[in-house]
């Protein structure tokens with residue numbers, strides 16, 4: 001599948017934003033963060049900016065964005081619609097939490113809980129959009145949604161560590177949690193990759209042209225020599241050896257390097273800690289960008305079997 | 313509303329496509345583009361039609377394949393368009409309500425005034441039957457020519473999809489597959505019509521009739537006799553050409 005920049009930006013940015021929103025709300029609720037205006041704003045501010053930026057990027061994926069409001073109507077059947085509703089609805093408790101925290105120096109418990117739940121629900125919907133697509137076997141597996149949730153949580157924790165360190169708050173708990181969670185998250189991602197690699201193909205070219213039992217089918221005359229939207233969208237290929245290299249880079253930049261930087265940051269203090277936090281965030285961003293690019297680039301759609309792919 | 317009609321429509325309008333007789337002439341492809349470019353789902357984009365990289369929207373594509381080895385090998389032309397599935401995931405994933413399945417006859421359509429061009433329905437279709445129109449930014453797909461099949465002003469023989477009317481090999485048949493007594497349903501029963509990629513669970517309405525066994529195989533036993541070695545004109549010719 002074509003890795004559209006709008007979708008890479010949307011899923012990584014809003015994922016990180018919702019992760020940070022949930023982490024910050026819960027840290028506030030647990031009184032790990034003080035109920036002071038500045039402490040609220042330094043975390044909730046960037047979270048809401050990341051969410052809004054992601055949602056804005058998603059607009060560019062629509063060919064007719066002026067009608068985007070219609071996407072809020074079909075939540076009864078469509079995960080995309082549910083995602084849209086949850087994304088916007090989460091702003092209500094998030095803003096209520098930000099207002100209470102920064103204007104009245106108190107952390108409204110209900111708003112904090114609802115903001116965290118809304119954030120989790122939105123990311124869950126994002127995962128389900130992909131996980132329910134039967135024609136794309138690599139996405140259509142039970143671990144797809146957990147991976148989205150796990151990556152959002154990891155991003156939220158690393159961001160929370162960096163922001164707390166930079167603003168003189170105690171980054172101890174988010175830092176330790178990040179150290180605990182990062183290996184689990186990437187372990188899950190590696191498992192997801194393996195399961196996707198091992199899944200036997202469900203559709204062969206022979207079955208796709210209605211003659212499943214007379215041996216393999218070879219394309220001899222393409223249906224069209226000109227391009228088509230469907231081919232652009234689903235015909236994306238990435239060489240296996242490139243993919244293997246990119247997976248290692250994603251693990252390095254998204255997992256090993258932020259883990260080490262957070263660890264060093266926790267062990268040090270002052271300026272070094274701030275630099276470590278910032279570097280961890282930048283590294284994770286790069287790792288997630290690679291991971292998300294691969295998520296699309298490695299995924300094959302069953303339609304490819306009519307265009308030369310032997311089996312999907 | 314993108315919920316599927318419940319219960320599933322009893323009337324199931326669709327196509328039966330005969331892979332035995334399809335000769336891959338692309339007449340249905342052109343007829344579809346011609347009719348639908350001006351009809352219900354039109355216009356259908358043609359980008360750079362005379363340029364170096366032409367591209368465009370088509371609702372029907374015919375792929376040429378070869379299956380089997382040696383004497384059992386044969387060419388199969390596979391026309392690909394929407395199969396108007398009963399369990400149409402393309403409909404339920406649509407966030408806007410633009411995609412829908414008609415309760416009265418099961419035809420799957422796009423309300424272009426509502427479509428935001430997100431493309432998700434095309435991802436959800438395993439048959440690759442939907443194309444986002446690059447000019448209008450909305451999703452296009454086979455409509456079974458809704459603007460022909462019900463038009464009382466047309467003579468009865470023309471109230472079929474344009475592809476069916478155009479096929480010179482009579483490889484395309486249109487009718488109600490929900491009615492076991494219909495001509496198309498009987499054809500499917502007779503010829504063992506295939507439910508394409510049934511394992512994916514979409515329950516397509518359209519059926520494909522498998523190619524009949526190759527005639528070359530049946531004729532394998534009685535090859536042409538060798539010409540007699542002596543006598544007559546053939547014998548003389550044989551001696552002349554021999555050695």
Ligand code: SF4
Pocket residue numbers: 393394395396397400401402403420436437438439440441442453514516
């Ligand atoms: S063939 Fe594709 S577009 Fe047509 S109804 Fe089935 S899933 Fe939908």
Ligand code: SF4
Pocket residue numbers: 405406407408409410411422426427428429430431432433434450451
């Ligand atoms: S492209 Fe249009 S019809 Fe398809 S899912 Fe999106 S809004 Fe619905």
